[in-house]
Amino acid sequence: MKVAVTLWDFLGPDRENLIQRWANKERLSQRDRALLNQKFDFLERVGVDLALATKMLAGPVNKQRHIYKLVAHGDLMLRPMVCKGPPQDRRSEVTLLEGAVEKDRNLHPENAPERAEQNRQVISKDGQRRGPHERF
């Protein structure tokens, strides 16, 4: 079956998957992992437009015009930050840039959108700083 979107994860300079590192640090529950996996499976198959239309993706976040947050109401209010592309086809690729959760309507880390934008720029310059998305 056709996949509408290819998913990528942001990698550290040593190619460590920083999205997985965030997930491990947050000690995601089974429920949290199931929700994230389902939502990314859905995004992969229906594409960004429908994910935005059904508010699974929200954004752009704050003043970062390339950054969107995925909304998952699990045991934690999960809000991983993503962008379309970069640097390749912005319609058919999405990259997970930064892990984040929401508490009392505030993002944690507070500057998650800015960090996500920095990570996006890193990938734009160096394609090797992202790898195939790993499941939660």
Added chain:
Amino acid sequence: MSVSREQLIDELRSSREYREAYAESFLNQVLTAQIRVIREQRGFKQKELAAKVGKHQPGWSRIEDSGYGKWNVSTLREVAAALDTWLRVSLEPYGKLVDEALSLSPDALKQPSFDEDPAFLRPPRAVDLLREEQDSGPVGELRRQLLPWLEESKWRPEPLIDWLQGRNLISFGHEDEPYRWFLRALPAGDAKWSWHRLELARRLAKILEDQPDVQKPGRRPSELLSSLFLLAAGLDCPDLLADPLYAVYGRLRRGTAELDDVVRDCLLAALTRNQKDLRLYEVWLRMMETGKHDVLPGNEYAGFEGVTWLPPRPDFRDTLEEVAYAIKLLEQLWWKTEGYDEAVERLRRTLLDFRQRYSKQQDLAGMLLDAASRTGWTQAALYAWHVAFSSGTDDLLAVLDFSEFRFRATNLTGMLECDLRAAPDAQESERIERQHAGILTAGQICVVQAGV
């Protein structure tokens, strides 16, 4: 990489909490997405539909919010009615969740309105179609004879049985057999004749259910059976014909029916073109592995063709894997034999036909290197060949210019460096390097191989 069936099954098996959360989230996503997709399909704005169900626009907006999750059946029934559909609520096993999660796409969420629903379309009337009939040759003549019979509600099989034997039928001369004229009279892909073509398949299925292979009707039963099977092959209508044809095959295997070689050949063609599940996969594998079959007169090519006509799987890559495995089998069989070039050419022709049937499949560029990294050049070759054609270019080597391709190759190189650093010793490091070099060159070699 996209989740595989096995991976998703393992995850859902891992705990009750996991599968319940996955299913709940899936329901919320799919329901809201479907409401959105169908609303847009109908060309309605949120405000218009909100008014239909007695809500304000923000109320409707909430219905399309996947995070909302608090719909009640009564509201959903109103939403369904507003979108000219009906609401179905049912309890499902988790296995179905796997199928649905993997086969999801925006198009799969669309539903026709009542007026567009094919189930309620009235068949075009033969009298109207024939009034417009321009063809004064044999095809037109045959339509004038065939269409009224196809619209008879109380029909008998005898006319078709007679016609297929050339009796009581307009004279076509001897250049072609009657079944070929039937297929010309009701061409596939022409919506004007699609209802009558389906009806012919439905009636042919009924005739096959009466076991003509055992009853042997007509004066020359072998010729009649051959025509019935070849008509079935040409109609290519698995939903209606797969089961009765498989029943014929079953009787043949059990020895309750006897068919001569020519008729078996025709049955093989009909079975090949009318597969709705994987029941015959073992038969095709046996033909490819041994060059023969104990019941059907098939060889390696017949087996390969059978595989290329397997029904598409929910995950299209499974279909490609099956075809790729078949290529691999045959390549091993023919490698370094005298007929290798000719054999490859025949395979290529079959694959071209396969590609035409699946020309809508796009987005395979990324699969090329994924396939090469998981298996060998045969899988990669198949993908490359798909990518080349689906990209709409005749220059197969242009595939290498795909930015997607280059980008992934760069990523793989990065992974190689990472793997090398993690290698425990020089031997392992050498093995990894060899494997990755193979992956990258396989990508290039396979494009050339596939596009000879």
